[in-house]
Amino acid sequence: MKLNTIAQQLKLSESTVSRALNDYRDISADTKALVRRAASETGYFPNPHARRLASGKADNIAYVMPRSDGQFNSSFLVELMAGMAGALNAKGWDFSLLVPDSIEEEIEIFQKISRTRHVSGLIISRTLTRDVRFKILHELKIPFVSHGRSMDSAAAAWIDVDNATAFSDMTAHLIELGHRRIAHIGGEESYNFSSQRARGWRDALVKAGITVDPDLHQKAELSFAGGAFAMRSLLMLADPPTAVCCISDHVAIGAMRALRDCGLVPGHEVSVIGYDGLEIGNWLEPPLSTMKQPLQSAGQQLVEIVINMVENGDSPKDHQKLYRAKLVRRGTDNPPVPGCSKHLSRSRQDKNTTFGGEGK
Amino acid sequence: MKLNTIAQQLKLSESTVSRALNDYRDISADTKALVRRAASETGYFPNPHARRLASGKADNIAYVMPRSDGQFNSSFLVELMAGMAGALNAKGWDFSLLVPDSIEEEIEIFQKISRTRHVSGLIISRTLTRDVRFKILHELKIPFVSHGRSMDSAAAAWIDVDNATAFSDMTAHLIELGHRRIAHIGGEESYNFSSQRARGWRDALVKAGITVDPDLHQKAELSFAGGAFAMRSLLMLADPPTAVCCISDHVAIGAMRALRDCGLVPGHEVSVIGYDGLEIGNWLEPPLSTMKQPLQSAGQQLVEIVINMVENGDSPKDHQKLYRAKLVRRGTDNPPVPGCSKHLSRSRQDKNTTFGGEGK
DNA sequence: GTGTCAACCGAAAACGCTTTCGGTAAGTGT
DNA sequence: ACACTTACCGAAAGCGTTTTCGGTTGACAC
Numbered sequence: 001m002k003l004n005t006i007a008q009q010l011k012l013s014e015s016t017v018s019r020a021l022n023d024y025r026d027i028s029a030d031t032k033a034l035v036r037r038a039a040s041e042t043g044y045f046p047n048p049h050a051r052r053l054a055s056g057k058a059d060n061i062a063y064v065m066p067r068s069d070g071q072f073n074s075s076f077l078v079e080l081m082a083g084m085a086g087a088l089n090a091k092g093w094d095f096s097l098l099v100p101d102s103i104e105e106e107i108e109i110f111q112k113i114s115r116t117r118h119v120s121g122l123i124i125s126r127t128l129t130r131d132v133r134f135k136i137l138h139e140l141k142i143p144f145v146s147h148g149r150s151m152d153s154a155a156a157a158w159i160d161v162d163n164a165t166a167f168s169d170m171t172a173h174l175i176e177l178g179h180r181r182i183a184h185i186g187g188e189e190s191y192n193f194s195s196q197r198a199r200g201w202r203d204a205l206v207k208a209g210i211t212v213d214p215d216l217h218q219k220a221e222l223s224f225a226g227g228a229f230a231m232r233s234l235l236m237l238a239d240p241p242t243a244v245c246c247i248s249d250h251v252a253i254g255a256m257r258a259l260r261d262c263g264l265v266p267g268h269e270v271s272v273i274g275y276d277g278l279e280i281g282n283w284l285e286p287p288l289s290t291m292k293q294p295l296q297s298a299g300q301q302l303v304e305i306v307i308n309m310v311e312n313g314d315s316p317k318d319h320q321k322l323y324r325a326k327l328v329r330r331g332t333d334n335p336p337v338p339g340c341s342k343h344l345s346r347s348r349q350d351k352n353t354t355f356g357g358e359g360k
Numbered sequence: 361m362k363l364n365t366i367a368q369q370l371k372l373s374e375s376t377v378s379r380a381l382n383d384y385r386d387i388s389a390d391t392k393a394l395v396r397r398a399a400s401e402t403g404y405f406p407n408p409h410a411r412r413l414a415s416g417k418a419d420n421i422a423y424v425m426p427r428s429d430g431q432f433n434s435s436f437l438v439e440l441m442a443g444m445a446g447a448l449n450a451k452g453w454d455f456s457l458l459v460p461d462s463i464e465e466e467i468e469i470f471q472k473i474s475r476t477r478h479v480s481g482l483i484i485s486r487t488l489t490r491d492v493r494f495k496i497l498h499e500l501k502i503p504f505v506s507h508g509r510s511m512d513s514a515a516a517a518w519i520d521v522d523n524a525t526a527f528s529d530m531t532a533h534l535i536e537l538g539h540r541r542i543a544h545i546g547g548e549e550s551y552n553f554s555s556q557r558a559r560g561w562r563d564a565l566v567k568a569g570i571t572v573d574p575d576l577h578q579k580a581e582l583s584f585a586g587g588a589f590a591m592r593s594l595l596m597l598a599d600p601p602t603a604v605c606c607i608s609d610h611v612a613i614g615a616m617r618a619l620r621d622c623g624l625v626p627g628h629e630v631s632v633i634g635y636d637g638l639e640i641g642n643w644l645e646p647p648l649s650t651m652k653q654p655l656q657s658a659g660q661q662l663v664e665i666v667i668n669m670v671e672n673g674d675s676p677k678d679h680q681k682l683y684r685a686k687l688v689r690r691g692t693d694n695p696p697v698p699g700c701s702k703h704l705s706r707s708r709q710d711k712n713t714t715f716g717g718e719g720k
Numbered sequence: 721g722t723g724t725c726a727a728c729c730g731a732a733a734a735c736g737c738t739t740t741c742g743g744t745a746a747g748t749g750t
Numbered sequence: 751a752c753a754c755t756t757a758c759c760g761a762a763a764g765c766g767t768t769t770t771c772g773g774t775t776g777a778c779a780c
Contacts, residue, residue, distance in 0.1 A: 001475055002736060013760045018738060026758060043471065048478040049418075050736035053409040053765050060456075067442060075434040082427060085459035096420075096456045099445035111403070115361055118408040224643045257643045283584045283617045285645050362766060373730045378768060386728060410766035413735050 001044050010038055021046070048094075058120040060094035061306055062113075064106065066126040067099050076276065080147075083299020084123065091307060093120075107136060114140035121306035123147065129192045143309040145302050145319065150192050157305055157316035159323070161293045163193050166325035167200025167245060168207070170273050170291055173327055174243045175208045177335045179271065183216040183241035185230040185251050194247065197275070201245050216241055220251055227254025228261075235262055242270060242336040249274035249281050249290055256284065256332070267332035277328055286331030293325050361404050370398055381406070408454075418480040420454035421666055422473075424466065426486040427459050436636065440507075443659020444483065451667060453480075467496060474500035481666035483507065489552045503669040505662050505679065510552050517665055517676035519683070521653045523553050526685035527560025527605060528567070530633050530651055533687055534603045535568045537695045539631065543576040543601035545590040545611050554607065557635070561605050576601055580611055587614025588621075595622055602630060602696040609634035609641050609650055616644065616692070627692035637688055646691030653685050 007017045012031070020027045020035035038044075052058055063084060065077070081097075088095045096119070100106035110133070113119045124133060125147035134152040137144045146158040167184075174182050184201040187194040198217065205212050215237055220226035227246060231254065234241055246252035252274030256266040266272045267286050274281060277292025305319040367377045372391070380387045380395035398404075412418055423444060425437070441457075448455045456479070460466035470493075473479045484493060485507035494512040497504045505517040527544075534542050544561040547554040558577065565572050575597055580586035587606060591614065594601055606612035612634030616626040626632050627646050634641060637652025665679040 004736075014737080015739075015761080016759055019759090022738085024739095028758060031758085043475065045472045045475050047413070047476050047736050049409045049413040050765090051738075053407070053413050053767085054736075054738040056738090056765075058409075065438075065442065065445065074438040077438050078425075078434040081457060082425065082459050085425065085457050086461070089459065094456055095459075096454055097441065097445050099442050099449065099455075101446070112405050115403065115405050116407050224639060228643075253640070253643050257645070260645050279584060280613070280640060283588070283613050285617070285620050364766080374767080375731080375769075376729055379729090382768085384769095388728060391728085407766050410735090411768075413737085414766075414768040416735075416768090 001042060003044075003046065006035070006038055006042060006044055009042075010034060052118075056117070058118050059092070060096060060119060061088055061121045061123060061303060062096045062098050062119045063123045064098045064100065064125065067101060075278065080299040080302075083297050084303045085299075087300040087303035093307070103132075106133070110136055110140055110142065114142055121145075121310045123302050123306060127153065127192045128190050129195050130190075131192070143306055145305045145309070145316075147298065147302060148192060155317060157309060157319035159298060159301055159305070159319075159321040161323045161325050163196035163325075164200035164203065166275065166291050167197045168204035169200075169325075169327060170245050170275075171201050171204035172208070174245070174271060174273070174333065175204065175210070177243075177271070177333065179241075179243040179336050180210060181213070181216065181239065181241040181243070182210075183218065183234050183244045184247075185218045185220050185227060185234075185244060185255060186247045187220060187222045187226075187251075189219070197247050220247075220254075222248055222251060224250055224254035224257070227251030228258040229254075231255035231258035232262075235259075235264075240270075243333075244270060244272050246272060246274045249276040249278040249288060252288055252290070252332075253280075253284065256288065267334050268337060271334055271336070272332040273327075275325070277325075281330060289330045289333040290328050291325040292328045294323050361402060363404075363406065366395070366398055366402060366404055369402075370394060412478075416477070418478050419452070420456060420479060421448055421481045421483060421663060422456045422458050422479045423483045424458045424460065424485065427461060435638065440659040440662075443657050444663045445659075447660040447663035453667070463492075466493070470496055470500055470502065474502055481505075481670045483662050483666060487513065487552045488550050489555050490550075491552070503666055505665045505669070505676075507658065507662060508552060515677060517669065517679035519658060519661055519665070519679075519681040521683045521685050523556035523685075524560035524563065526635065526651050527557045528564035529560075529685075529687060530605050530635075531561050531564035532568070534605070534631060534633070534693065535564065535570070537603075537631070537693065539601075539603040539696050540570060541573070541576065541599065541601040541603070542570075543578065543594050543604045544607075545578045545580050545587060545594075545604060545615060546607045547580060547582045547586075547611075549579070557607050580607075580614075582608055582611060584610055584614035584617070587611030588618040589614075591615035591618035592622075595619075595624075600630075603693075604630060604632050606632060606634045609636040609638040609648060612648055612650070612692075613640075613644065616648065627694050628697060631694055631696070632692040633687075635685070637685075641690060649690045649693040650688050651685040652688045654683050 003014050003017055007014045010017070016027065016031065017035050020032045021039060063081065085095045098109055100109055120143065122137065122142055122144035124144060127146055127148040127150040129151055131150040131152050134150060134156050138155065146153060146156055149158050149160045171182055182205065184198060186198045189195040189198065202212055216234070218230035218233055220230035227250065231244065234244065235258070244255055246255055252272050255272055259266045259270055264270060272288065274288050274290040277290050281288035281290050308314045308319070309316065363374050363377055367374045370377070376387065376391065377395050380392045381399060423441065445455045458469055460469055480503065482497065482502055482504035484504060487506055487508040487510040489511055491510040491512050494510060494516050498515065506513060507519060509518050509520045531542055542565065544558060546558045549555040549558065562572055578590035578593055580590035587610065591604065594604065595618070604615055606615055612632050615632055619626045619630055624630060632648065634648050634650040637650050641648035641650050668674045668679070669676065
């Protein structure tokens with residue numbers, strides 16, 4: 001099933017067959033049809049390695065998968081990768097996965113790619129506030145797009161959600177409901193989305209004339225446990241919050257658990273809003289309010305961007321896209337309950353008295 | 361940075377350099393050291409395409425990712441893929457993802473692989489009870505391992521969990537707690553794990569001398585919504601179950617929601633046990649009991665198996681491994697509450713009377 | 721000395737495709 | 751009739767490795 005075979009069979013030269021298959025315009029329509037039919041009849045597939053070696057093109061995209069955070073929004077990740085694979089498949093390109101253990105290893109991989117060019121384009125994610133990868137990839141001249149911005153991404157291609165606006169929207173919503181003491185459970189601020197979300201929260205408070213109490217800003221691991229721990233700390237405060245903006249749904253779910261453990265009902269004594277729009281939130285008791293990203297097909301978009309850069313040499317700057325998250329009210333965002341603040345200090349409440357909030 | 365350059369630089373032939381790098385034994389230790397040093401100094405990486413073309417080896421593994429079931433245990437999937445990527449990376453092999461839209465497309469991909477051999481080995485999953493892929497891959501002589509068995513997998517390599525035993529263990533446990541009316545919310549039985557799990561449930565009942573009531577066997581979509589729907593059907597029964605064995609944690613979570621919506625408390629009037637050992641189960645109210653698979657590094661294992669088959673020509677049959685799932689008691693498996701069965705028929709209960717079960 | 725055997729290395733032929741360059745034949749205008 | 755395109759195709763040179771097949775040494779025994 002080599003090009004050779006098919007050429008002899010048709011009494012054409014290899015080069016003609018090759019060009020016919022690749023739709024060169026100096027091949028007559030007749031021969032093209034002829035060759036195509038012969039190819040599909042014999043079930044011919046060009047050898048990718050030979051093709052790539054000869055053409056110098058790799059025709060594949062690699063996604064740098066964030067390592068070892070089992071707690072991160074994994075359903076989203078799967079969705080994302082499926083989207084990428086689908087879009088690439090439509091183009092006939094390959095999709096590989098890179099899972100570096102450390103940032104050093106990641107950079108090493110980049111260098112290898114830049115030398116051998118065995119990967120035509122890259123998609124990175126989980127961007128840091130300051131992220132060397134942008135500079136490195138730029139220097140190595142590897143076409144790439146990032147899922148998430150960074151302070152170093154001005155000249156790069158990216159798609160992202162407006163984290164700051166999302167969290168100021170969220171916070172403003174709670175303020176409008178009547179809350180004044182609104183906490184934020186955030187994450188490690190070296191991650192760009194972390195610091196942006198914290199900023200959004202802070203901005204909304206300031207804008208409403210509420211002074212920001214540093215005690216109300218907790219930093220947590222982005223996991224169930226992290227959220228639970230942070231929530232417990234908040235409840236220990238002399239003047240606990242009546243609402244909490246959580247950096248992720250996972251964290252919010254942990255926080256809900258902590259509330260329950262103290263005999264409180266999420267959305268009653270303490271409102272909770274998460275972020276991610278996870279399906280699971282709908283199935284909790286009570287259902288978790290959250291911010292949802294509109295990226296139904298982020299994977300596909302990312303792929304299309306990087307393909308454009310590889311094939312047409314598009315400028316990265318022409319591919320920057322910001323989306324806005326939308327509030328999804330479910331059951332855990334409600335007006336503060338007057339007099340409830342007393343209940344909030346350390347003492348475990350009797351379940352029967354605190355149970356049965358007004359719901360949504 | 362070609363082999364050429366480095367050869368001239370050292371005044372050696374290309375072939376010598378190549379063999380030195382690949383550790384052939386007819387190259388002296390001295391020259392090997394020399395070449396190696398030169399290579400690492402210049403930062404040389406062999407061109408993968410050229411290498412693969414010349415050697416005929418692809419040195420990569422592809423994973424056929426199950427498409428479009430957002431509801432499936434995605435954290436596990438991510439974990440799995442990370443494990444695969446890690447193991448492959450250690451070997452210097454590439455990892456690609458295949459995401460076919462249909463079974464036809466999947467088979468087409470297999471044929472392409474068998475022709476061009478651009479993928480050395482395959483990992484498949486989400487096996488069907490009758491799964492043509494086993495026969496096809498065997499005929500095409502593509503080395504592969506499956507994550508999950510099938511009726512057609514006798515001669516193939518696989519790792520799997522003993523689904524039947526897991527569900528008979530689960531059911532037996534509920535029987536021991538005193539339950540007699542034990543339902544099963546299962547899935548589409550064309551999936552192998554689905555039918556196995558249903559079988560385990562049925563076997564345990566029979567073994568305990570309990571006649572199997574077909575009404576108690578619900579088939580649901582493997583999602584939150586599917587679980588909720590099935591649970592509602594069960595509650596509508598004239599004689600509803602006091603315990604439910606759910607095919608997955610997702611389904612169980614949906615079932616819990618349905619219970620709550622009827623004013624019931626999961627683990628009180630109706631015990632619920634899930635399957636998968638999802639982290640999220642720990643954070644529900646009450647925490648969900650479940651069966652946990654011991655596959656901490658299934659990805660790595662799968663990769664090692666297929667590599668062995670590719671490199672050493674190992675027989676598939678020597679790589680079949682069955683694991684046993686373990687019960688994780690959390691909050692939703694308890695003895696039946698006497699007199700509760702009355703509450704179970706359709707009527708919405710007042711929350712205050714039903715709330716506050718004995719917990720775990 | 722001659723023969724033998726390792727140990728080492730080089731020349732050159734693959735591997736299966738792409739792409740440049742040039743050549744022929746037919747069409748176009750004058 | 752001539753030059754000049756245009757349309758189409760073939761020859762051949764890569765692409766950067768691996769691998770087969772010999773060939774040249776030097777050591778060692780006789």
